[in-house]
Amino acid sequence: MSKTNSDQLHGTLDMLVLKVLEDGPLHGYAIALRLERVSKQVLQVEEGSLYPALYRMESRGWLSSEWSATDTGRRARFYRLTRRGRAQLAAERESWLRLTLAVQAVMRS
Amino acid sequence: MIRHALARLRALVRRDAIAGEIREELQIHVAMRAEDLERQGLSPVDARRQAARRFGNLSVIQDRGYDVRGGGIMETIVQDLRYSLRLFAAQRAFSVVAVLTLAIGVGLSTALFSVIHAAVIRPLPYAAPEQLVRVDVQVPQTGGDIFRLAPSLVDVRTWREDQRVFRHVAVDRGEYNLIVDTGEAERLTVHRVSEGFFDVFDVRPFRGRAFTAEDTRPGTPLVVLLGHSYWRARFGADETMLGRQIRVAGESATIVGILPAGFHPLVSVWQPYPREIVPETIRGSGAPVIARLQPGLSRDLAEKNLSQIVGAFDAAQGKNAATVRLDSLYEETVAGTGPMVGTLSGAVAAILLIACVNVAGLLLARGATRQRELAIRASIGAGRTRLVRQLLTESVVLAAAGGLAGVLLAWVTLDALVAIVPLSLPANVSVSLNIQVLIFAAVVACSTSLIFGLVPALRLSGVTVSTALSGADRRSGAALPRRSGQWLIAAEVALGVVLLAGAGLMIRSFARLVSVNLGYEPESFLTLQVAPLDPSPAVAAQYYPALVAAIRQLPDVEVAGASDQLPIGGRRRAGFVKVADQPPIRIDEREVLPGFFEAIGLPLKQGRFLTDADLAAGKSVVVINEMTARKVFGTVSPVGRLLPVEDRQPEVVGVVGDFLQDGARSPVRANVYFPYAGMDSTERRPLVVFVRPRGAAPGLPVRLREVAQGIGPRVLVDRIWSGADFVSESVTVPRRRMVLLGLLAGVGLLLTVVGIFSMTAYAVARRTREIGVRIAFGADKPDVVRAMVHDAIWPMALGLVAGAGGAFFATRVIASLLFQTTPHDPLALAAALGTLAISAIVAAWIPARRAALVDPVVALRAD
Numbered sequence A: 001m002s003k004t005n006s007d008q009l010h011g012t013l014d015m016l017v018l019k020v021l022e023d024g025p026l027h028g029y030a031i032a033l034r035l036e037r038v039s040k041q042v043l044q045v046e047e048g049s050l051y052p053a054l055y056r057m058e059s060r061g062w063l064s065s066e067w068s069a070t071d072t073g074r075r076a077r078f079y080r081l082t083r084r085g086r087a088q089l090a091a092e093r094e095s096w097l098r099l100t101l102a103v104q105a106v107m108r109s
Numbered sequence B: 001m002i003r004h005a006l007a008r009l010r011a012l013v014r015r016d017a018i019a020g021e022i023r024e025e026l027q028i029h030v031a032m033r034a035e036d037l038e039r040q041g042l043s044p045v046d047a048r049r050q051a052a053r054r055f056g057n058l059s060v061i062q063d064r065g066y067d068v069r070g071g072g073i074m075e076t077i078v079q080d081l082r083y084s085l086r087l088f089a090a091q092r093a094f095s096v097v098a099v100l101t102l103a104i105g106v107g108l109s110t111a112l113f114s115v116i117h118a119a120v121i122r123p124l125p126y127a128a129p130e131q132l133v134r135v136d137v138q139v140p141q142t143g144g145d146i147f148r149l150a151p152s153l154v155d156v157r158t159w160r161e162d163q164r165v166f167r168h169v170a171v172d173r174g175e176y177n178l179i180v181d182t183g184e185a186e187r188l189t190v191h192r193v194s195e196g197f198f199d200v201f202d203v204r205p206f207r208g209r210a211f212t213a214e215d216t217r218p219g220t221p222l223v224v225l226l227g228h229s230y231w232r233a234r235f236g237a238d239e240t241m242l243g244r245q246i247r248v249a250g251e252s253a254t255i256v257g258i259l260p261a262g263f264h265p266l267v268s269v270w271q272p273y274p275r276e277i278v279p280e281t282i283r284g285s286g287a288p289v290i291a292r293l294q295p296g297l298s299r300d301l302a303e304k305n306l307s308q309i310v311g312a313f314d315a316a317q318g319k320n321a322a323t324v325r326l327d328s329l330y331e332e333t334v335a336g337t338g339p340m341v342g343t344l345s346g347a348v349a350a351i352l353l354i355a356c357v358n359v360a361g362l363l364l365a366r367g368a369t370r371q372r373e374l375a376i377r378a379s380i381g382a383g384r385t386r387l388v389r390q391l392l393t394e395s396v397v398l399a400a401a402g403g404l405a406g407v408l409l410a411w412v413t414l415d416a417l418v419a420i421v422p423l424s425l426p427a428n429v430s431v432s433l434n435i436q437v438l439i440f441a442a443v444v445a446c447s448t449s450l451i452f453g454l455v456p457a458l459r460l461s462g463v464t465v466s467t468a469l470s471g472a473d474r475r476s477g478a479a480l481p482r483r484s485g486q487w488l489i490a491a492e493v494a495l496g497v498v499l500l501a502g503a504g505l506m507i508r509s510f511a512r513l514v515s516v517n518l519g520y521e522p523e524s525f526l527t528l529q530v531a532p533l534d535p536s537p538a539v540a541a542q543y544y545p546a547l548v549a550a551i552r553q554l555p556d557v558e559v560a561g562a563s564d565q566l567p568i569g570g571r572r573r574a575g576f577v578k579v580a581d582q583p584p585i586r587i588d589e590r591e592v593l594p595g596f597f598e599a600i601g602l603p604l605k606q607g608r609f610l611t612d613a614d615l616a617a618g619k620s621v622v623v624i625n626e627m628t629a630r631k632v633f634g635t636v637s638p639v640g641r642l643l644p645v646e647d648r649q650p651e652v653v654g655v656v657g658d659f660l661q662d663g664a665r666s667p668v669r670a671n672v673y674f675p676y677a678g679m680d681s682t683e684r685r686p687l688v689v690f691v692r693p694r695g696a697a698p699g700l701p702v703r704l705r706e707v708a709q710g711i712g713p714r715v716l717v718d719r720i721w722s723g724a725d726f727v728s729e730s731v732t733v734p735r736r737r738m739v740l741l742g743l744l745a746g747v748g749l750l751l752t753v754v755g756i757f758s759m760t761a762y763a764v765a766r767r768t769r770e771i772g773v774r775i776a777f778g779a780d781k782p783d784v785v786r787a788m789v790h791d792a793i794w795p796m797a798l799g800l801v802a803g804a805g806g807a808f809f810a811t812r813v814i815a816s817l818l819f820q821t822t823p824h825d826p827l828a829l830a831a832a833l834g835t836l837a838i839s840a841i842v843a844a845w846i847p848a849r850r851a852a853l854v855d856p857v858v859a860l861r862a863d
Helices: A003-023 A028-038 A047-059 A083-108 B002-013 B015-039 B044-055 B058-069 B072-090 B092-121 B153-162 B228-235 B299-316 B329-334 B338-369 B371-379 B384-420 B435-462 B465-470 B479-514 B537-552 B596-600 B612-617 B626-633 B700-710 B723-730 B732-766 B768-776 B781-817 B826-852 B856-861
Strands: A063-069 A075-081 B132-140 B146-149 B166-181 B185-193 B222-226 B245-248 B251-258 B269-272 B289-293 B323-328 B526-532 B557-563 B574-577 B585-593 B604-607 B621-625 B651-656 B671-675 B688-693 B715-722
Touching: A003 A028, A003 A047, A003 A075, A003 A083, A028 A047, A028 A075, A028 B015, A047 A063, A047 B015, A047 B044, A047 B058, A075 A083, A075 B015, B015 B044, B015 B058, B044 B058, B072 B092, B072 B384, B092 B338, B092 B384, B092 B435, B092 B732, B132 B299, B132 B329, B153 B166, B153 B289, B153 B299, B185 B715, B222 B228, B222 B245, B245 B269, B299 B323, B323 B329, B338 B371, B338 B384, B338 B435, B338 B479, B338 B732, B338 B781, B371 B384, B384 B435, B384 B732, B479 B732, B479 B781, B479 B826, B526 B537, B526 B700, B526 B723, B537 B557, B537 B585, B537 B688, B537 B700, B557 B596, B574 B626, B585 B596, B585 B626, B596 B688, B621 B626, B626 B651, B626 B671, B688 B700, B700 B715, B715 B723, B723 B732, B732 B768, B732 B781, B732 B826, B768 B781, B768 B856, B781 B826
Parallel strands: B185 B269, B222 B251, B585 B671, B621 B651
Antiparallel strands: A063 A075, B132 B146, B132 B289, B132 B323, B166 B185, B166 B245, B166 B289, B222 B269, B245 B251, B526 B688, B526 B715, B557 B585, B557 B688, B574 B585, B604 B651, B621 B671
């Protein structure tokens, strides 16, 4: 896999995680399930690769995390979007839309 | 950002906690997935297995997660540091040598350049020193000559009033050693200056006031200023000293001010000039004039303007118009220091270079021995960046330790260097460590250690794991370090030769200097410098003959006399001998009490010495030296003839040998010796008593002091020196040159030897296996040693040749510092080459000898 592809994948994964967390805090497994529903592609290789991505985003200040109990009373680490995370999501959505519009325009012409 | 850094720091301390947390989170994920799968109908075992498979390699993911959340780069740095320190501790010899080498390179060069900086770059610690000038008047003579004279007092006054050219202008009569009586008499440095002198340097008195024009008038009561350090030392910084009286050269004086600290610290008392009636319009009265130019005015323009003023004045007087010449005080201060500064800078640069070469050699040698370790680390997954980072950390640790030790060394040696540096440091400059120089030296030394520390890492790409591990590399020692090590040895040897040659020349020159026959016997007499506190001529005229007579009565004294001059140096009193139809012949007039010639061992060539009878009768007789005889009388015998000196006609009764009265480097001068008080003079200087003891006479100085103080008037005994003390003092600067250059050469030689020693030692260590094989196959042990030394011989030979060539050119710089020695003195060069060759071979041989001790069985079984 070339570097560009992996970067794109990183970027896409980041964007999707941010999007998934927009509606409220989730733990890692729940994020994985949501992503699976959206696309089997993103986590195709291994589910575990989600976690380094989460840590990276947390270290960038896009996410915050805390240990808490799930519905079933199990202990898990929950991730929540920070204000900077929301801003990042908005920015990524913006550039994504711009890109898709441009691609559409080209494909329709 | 800060929180992030804190989290990382926390990670450093709590790395286990974080790793555990990550692991727990990942395991929860797998467990949740397994539960879901089970709910979908898989058996618990299958569910677990599939969940784990879908999750991926848990430990790898945990590591990747830790890379993001853990200590990160800081943690690796700490690891690297820890590893480096452990390595240095393990290789103690290497560490000590490397750190000391760096310290010497950095420390010595910093300290010495700091001294040079103080002496040459900023010797005038005043505001805008470029505005400070010395002022001279150039007066055209009728013969076409131009005399360069000090301006007259009237000139100075005119310029001061004019204000266009000089902001301030003053007369600087210079320093005198006068007896100052503050209840306790001592001889002190008294500086005589006109009003405005302190303004020239932009200096205000610390307390009280400066001199006014009124203070300098003849007949006014004497006022003085005290130097700050004298005031502190003598009066404990007592401010009530203002307004009090002290006696300066017998005259009562009022203290009106105290100068600020640091301004001419060696001057104790300042006195106004002239305060006596001097010919105000006569130029060349001997009092130099200094001034501060108006800001922004160039020296050329100032000279032009002043020449106009002076020219107009002279024209009004009906004289030839003089011109004015200005010289920068800065240039005057640093004049003549060039060769010494160049030599010292060169020597220090050479030492810094040798230190760098040493460190480079050490690091290369060590790098070569670590090739295997690095290859192993690379093979088990250390990335190249990681290895470079590790080596970089080691270099930084080394450089930091060396740099730190260097600063310490510079700080410690600075005072010692100030004491022996053969440059005249302006008295009012304090020497402190120069930060720019320190940074420069530290950067040079540290970049050396960085660059050469990284070489092994950079070479790593060329080393395959298999060759490194198979030990193929060790068979002959790795090629690069060996070759480059040899170049380094050559460079070191060459630099060492240049240093040693310079030092050798200084030693040769100094040996010649002190072996010069001065014309008298400095080893065989004592001098007693003593003066009555009462400066009136009548007291002196009585005291000295009585003193000499009393000293002659002492049992240990063979002969005693006196002269108005020191054996070496001191002020001269010029006179002219005028023979009809000839230009006047310049001679030095000296007054002596009989016994002087015999005491210092000046040989009698014709006629007789002066006797007490000459004094008593007040006869007009003189003794002259051979130089005077030759100049005035040619080949005719002068004894019995009259000598037309000034307006007198004394009879010449004897001729004595010449002597070098200003030391070995000065020419012989024409001397005329008058019996004491046989010459009328307005200025009667204190005499110096010369005593030739009989035998060793160890108690004589004490007895002389007692006699000097016990025969009448209150006196001050300044010092009792032997003739040899004067000779020794007269060669202080050349001696310091020799000592300092010898020291630098010694340090250079030491570093070179250490470098060759350690590089050879490493080569032997690296080739233990090869040596073992050789010995196992029956090689002679001496042969093995020779082979090891041989590796060092060629670079040494190359270095010696290059060094000889370098010395040939480099020593030209010091040509002007040498006395009767050519800079290409073959003996000095040969000694330098010999010393270095022998030291270098010994330095290579000692570690090489260890090769012979290699036990083949052990060597081959090693690893």
